Amino acid sequence: MRDLIRLANDPGYQRWLEQMRDIGGCAHPVYLSGYSVTRDVSTGEILVSYSTTDEPGDRLAVRCGNRRASVCEPCSRLHAGDTYHLVRSGLSGGKSLPEQVRGHPRLFVTLTAPSFGPVHRATGVGEVCRFRRGDPVCEHGEPLGCDLAHSDTDELVGKPLCVACYDYVGHVLWHAHGGRLWDRFTTAVRRHLASSQGIPRSELGDHLVVSFAKVAEYQKRAAVHFHAVVRIDGPGGPESPPPDWAAAELLTEAVHQAARSSNVAVPESDAYGLERVGWGQQIDVRPIGEFADGGGLSDEAVAGYVAKYVTKGAADSASGLDHHVHGLEEIQRAAVSSHLRALMATCWRLGALPELEPLRLRLWAHSLGYRGHILTKSRRYSTTYSALRAERADHKRRSAGVADDPNAVKESSWRFVGSGHTPGEALMARSIANDIARNREEARAALADYGGRWPDDAGWV
Template sequence: MVLPALPNVDRMKRRIQSPDYRDWRRKVEDVYGCLHPVRLSGLWQITDKTTGQVLTRSDGRPAETSGHILSPCGNRRESVCPACSDRYAADAFQLMRAGLSGGSKGVPVTVSDKPRLFVTLTAPSFGPVHNRRPNNGKALPCRCGRYHHEHDPLIGQPVDPSTYDYTGHVLWQAHSGKLWNRFTQKLRRYLARAAGLTDRNFKDHARLSYAKVAEFQRRGIIHFHAVIRLDGPDGAVDTTPAWGTVELLADAVRAAHADTTVDSPELDDGQVLTFAWGDQVDVRPIRPADARRFEDEHGTISDDRISSYVAKYATKGTGKSEAADRPIRSRTQIEYLRTTEHHKQIMRTAWDLGAPVACPDCHPDGEHQAGGCACATIDHCARCDNGGLIPGPFDELNLRRWTHMLAFRGHFLSKSRAYSTTFKQLREDRQIWRFEQNLAELGVDADSVAVVNHWDMTSVGHRTAEERELAAAIAERTRQARKQKYANERTD
C-alpha cells in the first residue's frame, strides 16, 4: 500500500494569512503576548443610566464589546509566561519604589529621609557544595580542587551527596517563613529595648516597615533580600522618633539575626531540630533618592535602582533548571523532570517527609503485616477510620503541596502593611484609569452611566502551537520596545 504524499504546508504562514489573523493579533497585543490567555465570551457596554441606551464615541462607534476576548493569565513566573511576569515585575517595582522614595501611591517624599536598610539573610550550610569564590577579580579553587566556570552546572551541587543533609535542607526551607516572622518580632524587641521602651509600648512610638523578596540560590535554597524602614507609629506618613537612627536599626538587625531560632516538629525518633539563619548577613544603609548609583565605594545602597533589583527577584521562581513550575502529583513525576539530581533529591525528600504514616492502633508494628496484622481484629478504628494511615509529623507543613517549590511555602514578595501600596490597589488603579479614559472619550461622568460587564470563561491557552509561537514573538517585541523606551527616558 502506498500512502499519499502530504503537501508541504507552512502552518505559520497559513495562520498569518488566515482571515481572522488581524483580529486575533490585536487581542494578543492587548494582553502583551500572554502565552496562556484566558478566553472569555460575553458582553461589555456603557449605557445611559436613564434611558438604557448604549453610548456612542466621538467617532461614531458604540461603547460596547461583545464576543470573545482574551484576558492575561497573571502568572508571575517568567519561565511560564514572560508577558505576565513583566507586568508583575512592573507592579513590584512600583510597590518597592513607593516605599523607598515616596511621592506616589500615598507615600510622602519624606520617607526617603527615614532610617532604611537593605538586608540580606542567608540559609545555613547543610553540606559543602561546589562553588566559584572570587577574590580581587580572580577565582579561587573550589574545595574539590577544581576551578569552576561561572556557568558550570556543578556549581551549587553537593561535593558529596551521600553526606548532604537533605532532611535539614527541606525542613529549614519549610520553616523559613516562620523564621522571618520570628526575626521581625525579635527586631522590634531589640529596638524597644534600645529605646528604653517595653515591647507592648513600642507600637505607640515607632513602627517597623519592610518589604522582602526571596531568591533561590543555585544549591536550591532561598535567602531573603529585604528593605527595612523605621517609621513613626502611624507608618510612612509619621516622623521617625529622634532615637531611631540607621546605626541603631543596623545593630538591632544584627542582634535579631543572631538570636532568631525556630524548632521543627518532632521527628520519628523524637528529635527536634532547631533552625537559625546562616552566619552570613549583609546589612547596608540606603541613601536618599537623589543618589545615582546602586552602591558606592563604602558599600552604601541607593534607591535609584534597588527597586528594579528587588522586582527582578520577585519574578524569579525556582527557575527552569532548578525545580518544577507546577505542583508535583506523584513521586514518579519527579524522575521525569529536567533538572539536576540534587534538586530531584530535595523534592524526593520533601515528598517523603510529607507522607502519611501507618496508624499505630491498626499497625502497632509499623507497616501492614501480611502474615497477621492487628488491623484484621479491629472492626472499626476511631483514629484512622479504617484507612490505615494518619497524617505524618510534618503534615502541617504541606510538604507534598510545595514539593515543586523545593519545600518553600512563602510568598516570593511580601511586605508589612504600612510599607507602601498593595498589588490589589495597583490593579484597581489601572482599572479606574481605563474607566476614566472611556468616560473622557464619551464626554460623560460616572454618575450618569451604567456599566454592563459580563464574561464567561470558555478556554485557557492558545489553540495551536503556531499561535503560541506568534504570541511569544509579540511578547518579546513588546518587552524590547519597553526597554528601549525606558532607556531613552533615562538618557533624557
C-alpha cells in the first residue's frame, strides 16, 4: 500500500500510466533510456525527434514480449494473436498469401509420443482409471490397475502407476530427439507423395510443395505431442494450385505412412538399452475446410487451437519450469510434481554422459529435455512473426500521424536501464491489463452480435 501511495503522488504518475497503457499493462517491462531523431536526407532538417529526458525517471517502458502466459499474460495475448494470424493466413489467405490456398488440400495432424509406462488418466462419469481383474501388481509390488475415477484437475492424472517401472530415460531421450524425428517425418511425407506417382524425390518440387506449421504441446504425462497443419501447393507455392493427383486422401495416406516409418537412432550407451525413438500409436488426421466431409475443422478453429497452446507455460501445463536449472538440489526444490522433478533429474544425470553431450540435456533440463521451438513452420507456409510485428508498428505510426518518408533517415541510441515493477506498479499494471482484456472481450461479444462485422451506422472507429 505504501508503494501504491508513493506511485500515485509521484509527479510523473500520469505519464507512467500512459506508458503502461501503451504496452498493454506488461507484467515485466523493460526500461530503456536514449533518443531517436529522424532527419531529411537532403536538407538535414529534423522531422521527428524523441528523447527520454522528459520521461519519468529518464526511461521508456517497452514490452517484455514473453510468449508464456505464466510469465506475462498481456504479452502472451499479443503473441497468441500473432500466432492466430500466422496460422490462419496459411489456411485462408491474407497477409501476403492468396485466398486460393483455401482450396488446397489441408490437414490438421496430431502426432504423439509412445508410451513410457502406464499413468493415471482422467476418466468420464462412471469410468475407472485402469480396470484390472484380480488386482495384479508389477515386479515392484505396485498395483497395475487403478479403480478411481479422476477428474481433469486431479493431481494424480499423468503420474506413473509405478515410478520404478516408468521409462524416464526413454521419455527424456524421446524429447531430446523430437526435433529430428519431426524432420524425418516431413521428409517421409514428401518421399511417399513422390513414390506414389513414380517421381524421383529430388524432382517432387517440380510438381508440388508441401508446407507445415506445427506447435508442441505438453500432455498431462509431461510428454510432448505435436499439432500440425499440412498443406499441398503447386510448384510455385501458395500462388499455384497443386496437381489433380495430389488430393487430400493421398496426403492423409502419406501422413500415416510417414508416422509409422520415421524414427531416429539414439547414441549408443551402456547406461540404457534404447536404440531408436519413433512416434506413438495415437495419430489423428483430420481434414480442414471443404475437405471436411462433415467431420473436419474450420480455418478459424485450427488457428485458434494453435494460438491457445503456443502461449502455455509451466503454470498451466506439465512443461517443467520457465527458467534454466543449475543442479540436482535446485531440481529437488522446484515447485513442480514429483514426476516432473524425476524427469528433470534424469536429464541432469544423462547430461553427464560423454556420448550424450551433444544433446545438451542439462541446459534443457527445465523443459524435460525438449529443446525444440514451440512453434515452427515451413518458409512458404505463411507470413512471419517479424512481418506481423512490422505491420503492427507501421499501423501505430500511421495512427499517430507519422507518414513514411523515403527521403528520411533515422538515428537512435538506446541503453538498458532496468526491468520489472515495484509492488505498487505491478498492481496498477495488472489493473490496466485486466481493463484491456475486458474491453477486448466486450468488443468481441458485440462483434459477434452483428454477425462478425460492425454495422455501417455503428459509429465506432
